[in-house]
Amino acid sequence: MEIDKVIHEPARLRIMMILQGVEEADFNFLLNTLGLTRGNLSRHMDKLESAGYIKIKKSFNGKLPYTSYQIMKKGLGALEQYWQNLDQVRKGSDLPAE
Amino acid sequence: MKNKPAEISPGQETDKLKEIPKWSRRYALYRCFPAIVGFILLGLLFAGIAIPARFAGKASAEGNPVQYWILMTVMIISMLLLIFFVLTPWGRKITKRIGNSFYAQEGCAGITDPETIKKRERKGMLTGMMIGACVGATMPFVMSFNLSEKYLQPIAAGYCLPIILIGWFFQKDKVNPLGVLWVALFGLHAVLILTGAPIVFTGDWVALNMLIPMFGYGAISLIIAHFYSRYALKKLKASASMQENSNEE
Numbered sequence: 474m475e476i477d478k479v480i481h482e483p484a485r486l487r488i489m490m491i492l493q494g495v496e497e498a499d500f501n502f503l504l505n506t507l508g509l510t511r512g513n514l515s516r517h518m519d520k521l522e523s524a525g526y527i528k529i530k531k532s533f534n535g536k537l538p539y540t541s542y543q544i545m546k547k548g549l550g551a552l553e554q555y556w557q558n559l560d561q562v563r564k565g566s567d568l569p570a571e
Numbered sequence: 572m573k574n575k576p577a578e579i580s581p582g583q584e585t586d587k588l589k590e591i592p593k594w595s596r597r598y599a600l601y602r603c604f605p606a607i608v609g610f611i612l613l614g615l616l617f618a619g620i621a622i623p624a625r626f627a628g629k630a631s632a633e634g635n636p637v638q639y640w641i642l643m644t645v646m647i648i649s650m651l652l653l654i655f656f657v658l659t660p661w662g663r664k665i666t667k668r669i670g671n672s673f674y675a676q677e678g679c680a681g682i683t684d685p686e687t688i689k690k691r692e693r694k695g696m697l698t699g700m701m702i703g704a705c706v707g708a709t710m711p712f713v714m715s716f717n718l719s720e721k722y723l724q725p726i727a728a729g730y731c732l733p734i735i736l737i738g739w740f741f742q743k744d745k746v747n748p749l750g751v752l753w754v755a756l757f758g759l760h761a762v763l764i765l766t767g768a769p770i771v772f773t774g775d776w777v778a779l780n781m782l783i784p785m786f787g788y789g790a791i792s793l794i795i796a797h798f799y800s801r802y803a804l805k806k807l808k809a810s811a812s813m814q815e816n817s818n819e820e
Contacts, residue, residue, distance in 0.1 A: 483813065484813055486588065487588070487591060487811045487813065490588060490589075490591035490592055490595075490811070491591055491592070491595045491680075491807070491811060492595075493591075493592040493595075494591065494592030494593065494594070494595035494596035494597075494599070495595050495596060495599045495680045495681060495682055496599075496681055496682050496683055497680070497681050497683075498595070498599075498678070498679070498680040498681075499678045499679045499680070500678065501676075501677065501678025501679070502677060502678030502679055502680045503678070504678065505676070505677050505678055506595075506678075506804075506807060506808055506811055506812065507811055507812060507813050508808075508812045508813050509813055541679075556589075559585075563585075
């Protein structure tokens with residue numbers, strides 16, 4: 474059993490979990506909620522997009538560029554699988570549940 | 572909130588992480604500041620039509636043309652503004668921009684994508700127009716059956732509530748659940764009037780029998796929803812915040 478390294482990174486796991494709860498979230502929302510720097514967040518988002526887990530939508534809000542993100546079906550599946558695998562690893566290594 | 576690995580067990584950390592989708596969804600579902608702005612604006616404009624209409628009739632009967640024309644002017648301006656803000660895209664854009672300015676710093680998260688929001692706006696407008704037409708038809712209905720004005724609100728509740736509840740039922744996972752609180756309060760108000768509770772405005776203030784339940788309870792529900800969204804955001808940040816302790820590998 475292998476843990477998905479793309480999702481296992483703490484920031485990316487949190488991004489995926491936030492996006493799982495909503496239909497769409499923009500760059501500013503993720504930035505403020507996670508407390509990451511702009512550069513770091515951008516790199517994490519690019520990595521998630523490369524894995525096919527999220528969709529990046531670029532548009533304009535008036536004259537300002539606007540970037541929003543949506544989790545893809547592949548991303549939802551990978552996230553579900555990640556938690557299943559992690560729970561099994563935890564059970565196997567006999568870590569306390571709480 | 573900073574993570575304290577020494578004090579938080581892996582299980583607790585996992586539980587916190589698993590709560591993130593719940594709080595992000597609740598935050599997105601309950602955030603409603605643009606709706607509060609729109610609702611207050613609509614309430615003021617409806618009051619700007621209903622209250623002057625009442626007093627203009629009185630001024631006309633008393634033979635006071637100055638007061639009559641001032642009130643008629645206020646009423647006509649309110650009507651024009653209502654048409655501008657409800658029916659024109661520019662008006663809706665202004666309301667939305669004022670409301671969204673509150674969220675400019677924290678960004679945006681939604682439970683519906685922009686295409687669906689546009690479709691929903693059309694449905695919402697259609698429902699609003701249906702309810703508006705029904706409310707408009709209530710007055711001649713009450714007058715033709717010679718019913719007391721105190722029955723205006725219970726009659727309106729009779730048709731507004733089923734329309735809203737049916738609309739809510741089909742979109743319940745996509746709309747603010749506190750809309751149901753408004754429906755409940757509006758229905759409760761109707762029941763209290765029918766049972767003779769002393770909550771009926773009479774005389775010149777009869778318009779408040781509709782304005783208070785419609786906009787007052789709506790505002791209460793939206794304000795509660797707004798504060799809940801702030802609470803959900805606080806919980807979300809507590810579960811998800813990294814405080815920049817993550818670096819790209």
